[in-house]
């Protein structure tokens with residue numbers, strides 16, 4: 001595992017996500033209730049950007065066709081075969097780090 005700085009805590013407002021690129025890999029990072037979470041940015045349905053989706057609590061809704069994923073587990077709430085990868089996130093000071101394999 002390698003730890004990568006992805007953004008500052010102030011870059012994401014409460015209840016927002018965004019897409020970031022780390023070493024050519026698109027990662028979605030979210031801020032919910034003051035905690036940061038990360039998943040792959042690629043929706044397994046047809047590749048929508050989950051970082052540009054809408055959060056409903058800890059559920060991210062894909063902006064393309066509405067598939068929903070639990071950002072804490074990657075579980076797809078619409079399709080059992082639609083899971084997304086999740087990544088460990090840590091905060092040091094005002095910087096957010098994501099661990100990638």
Ligand code: FES
Nearest residue numbers: 043046048062065
């Ligand atoms: S691309 Fe995400 S629901 Fe279709």
